[in-house]
Amino acid sequence: MIGVLAIQGDFAAHGRVLERLGVRWCEVRYPAQLDELSGLIIPGGESTTMLKFLFDEGFIDPLKQYARRGALLGTCAGAILLAREVTNPPQPSLNLVDIAVKRNAYGRQVDSFIDTTMSPVLGPPPLEMVFIRAPIITHVGSGVEVLAEHRGHPVLVQQGSRLIATFHPELTSDTRVHELFLTLADRRSE
Numbered sequence: 001m002i003g004v005l006a007i008q009g010d011f012a013a014h015g016r017v018l019e020r021l022g023v024r025w026c027e028v029r030y031p032a033q034l035d036e037l038s039g040l041i042i043p044g045g046e047s048t049t050m051l052k053f054l055f056d057e058g059f060i061d062p063l064k065q066y067a068r069r070g071a072l073l074g075t076c077a078g079a080i081l082l083a084r085e086v087t088n089p090p091q092p093s094l095n096l097v098d099i100a101v102k103r104n105a106y107g108r109q110v111d112s113f114i115d116t117t118m119s120p121v122l123g124p125p126p127l128e129m130v131f132i133r134a135p136i137i138t139h140v141g142s143g144v145e146v147l148a149e150h151r152g153h154p155v156l157v158q159q160g161s162r163l164i165a166t167f168h169p170e171l172t173s174d175t176r177v178h179e180l181f182l183t184l185a186d187r188r189s190e
């Protein structure tokens with residue numbers, strides 16, 4: 001079972017991708033639901049709003065416990081929540097992936113755009129990426145693998161069974177990022 005954190009943001013779009021892939025999924029609103037998951041998606045949205053909810057609802061420790069056994073996919077705001085360090089402005093984060101991120105880093109004029117890149121790991125065709133007021137990953141730790149870059153910045157990275165995209169893979173018809181995530185979740189549930 002895959003869960004999508006459904007506090008705020010575009011969790012429904014992730015659900016539609018999972019349905020297309022024939023995967024059982026549920027909307028996650030309570031910490032106890034984490035027990036039944038092999039994978040959890042933290043979607044895009046507004047990271048400050050989600051962070052407040054996670055603190056208020058007692059999600060922080062259960063999420064850290066969950067991460068010891070389950071896979072995680074964080075997209076955009078989800079990437080910000082999972083990072084080790086957040087700037088512009090600084091805010092607390094779960095420190096589950098060894099990256100530093102700068103919020104809203106693409107500036108006003110181009111704060112939302114679509115572009116493509118080649119990911120050696122995903123292979124051809126090029127990956128279409130939708131960036132919406134996206135963060136930039138400014139630092140990756142030595143245990144973090146960069147799976148795709150855009151304009152010299154990592155945009156898809158992996159640390160163990162934790163996958164981070166600064167763009168929105170749920171908004172294109174390309175399901176390769178979700179499929180990669182599902183292989184990580186499968187591996188963890190064996």
Ligand code: GLN
Pocket residue numbers: 043044045046047048075076077078080103104132133134135
């Ligand atoms: N700008 C948002 C934030 O900083 C993230 C945007 C998104 O998830 N599309 O939280």
